[in-house]
Amino acid sequence: MSETRKRKHPANESSIERIKSSKMPKETPPSKPPSQPTPSQPTLSTTPSNDDPFPVNWPKSLPYLTTPAYSPQITPSQLSLLRTLDPDLPTIPGSFPLGPAPHVKITPITDLKHPAHGQSGLFATQHLPPDTLILPYLGHYHPGSGPGLQDEDYDYTKSDYDLWLDRDADVAVDAARAGNEARFVNDYRGIPFTPREPVPGQKKPPKQQKGKPNAEFKVAWDERTGQKVMSVWVLPRGKKGLNTGIERGEEVMVSYGRGFWEGRKQEGEGEN
Numbered sequence: 001m002s003e004t005r006k007r008k009h010p011a012n013e014s015s016i017e018r019i020k021s022s023k024m025p026k027e028t029p030p031s032k033p034p035s036q037p038t039p040s041q042p043t044l045s046t047t048p049s050n051d052d053p054f055p056v057n058w059p060k061s062l063p064y065l066t067t068p069a070y071s072p073q074i075t076p077s078q079l080s081l082l083r084t085l086d087p088d089l090p091t092i093p094g095s096f097p098l099g100p101a102p103h104v105k106i107t108p109i110t111d112l113k114h115p116a117h118g119q120s121g122l123f124a125t126q127h128l129p130p131d132t133l134i135l136p137y138l139g140h141y142h143p144g145s146g147p148g149l150q151d152e153d154y155d156y157t158k159s160d161y162d163l164w165l166d167r168d169a170d171v172a173v174d175a176a177r178a179g180n181e182a183r184f185v186n187d188y189r190g191i192p193f194t195p196r197e198p199v200p201g202q203k204k205p206p207k208q209q210k211g212k213p214n215a216e217f218k219v220a221w222d223e224r225t226g227q228k229v230m231s232v233w234v235l236p237r238g239k240k241g242l243n244t245g246i247e248r249g250e251e252v253m254v255s256y257g258r259g260f261w262e263g264r265k266q267e268g269e270g271e272n
């Protein structure tokens with residue numbers, strides 16, 4: 001077993017760091033159900049909030065969240081920091097659905113050239129313009145350092161689905177044991193480039209960048225639950241206007257950060 005350490009997180013490389021992970025998590029149910037919130041915390045909702053409770057292709061063995069879950073080790077002061085409004089954060093509006101995200105679909109990856117072949121990814125079901133909120137990234141909120149990285153029989157440092165949420169509050173969010181569609185967002189590295197077709201009514205296909213992410217993780221303020229959440233957004237247009245958004249059928253791809261892959265390489269070396 002390799003030593004426990006932190007490495008850069010699959011997210012905005014400048015601001016978010018990922019808790020170290022070692023192996024692809026298994027999509028088997030945890031040996032214990034996810035931690036239940038204390039009475040003072042919002043309810044962990046795995047119950048349908050509308051007619052279509054689970055997203056298409058959601059793994060049935062995994063609890064589907066519509067609001068965050070909480071490690072029992074999260075303290076009241078951490079909760080209070082998470083629930084203090086930061087007006088500079090982008091917002092998830094109260095009108096955004098609690099439940100399956102409207103414009104993306106979890107899709108098994110069958111392309112043998114795709115580096116995550118055999119796993120799944122998240123794909124756009126319609127054009128997503130630059131700077132659009134795609135969906136929140138839900139999971140267990142847990143301490144990002146110290147003994148809180150071990151929850152009873154679960155070790156967050158082994159997760160490949162763990163993101164820093166708030167460094168000042170020392171809180172991270174892990175979607176390995178429960179989450180929503182956002183946990184299926186892959187890193188752009190090595191994903192085969194698929195040229196675009198012209199959209200109906202236009203001669204040329206929309207501009208496209210090769211070998212780049214088209215989305216990013218951002219911390220946001222969730223008006224629906226009154227707290228900070230991690231979330232996935234389409235990249236902004238950019239100074240040169242090169243980002244035209246994500247076309248229907250394209251995979252949503254972020255950068256996990258170089259540290260994620262370096263950490264993984266080191267683990268591989270450590271295991272030899």
Ligand SMILES: C[S@@+](CC[C@H](N)C(=O)[O-])C[C@H]1O[C@@H](n2cnc3c(N)ncnc32)[C@H](O)[C@@H]1O
Nearest residue numbers: 024115116119120160183184185186187188189
């Ligand atoms: C947050 S999960 C992403 C969803 C994952 N594909 C699934 O079906 O559960 C992170 C894991 O996806 C895989 N992955 C994501 N992007 C990848 C890439 N560009 N190349 C290889 N593996 C990738 C790795 O196994 C990584 O540990």
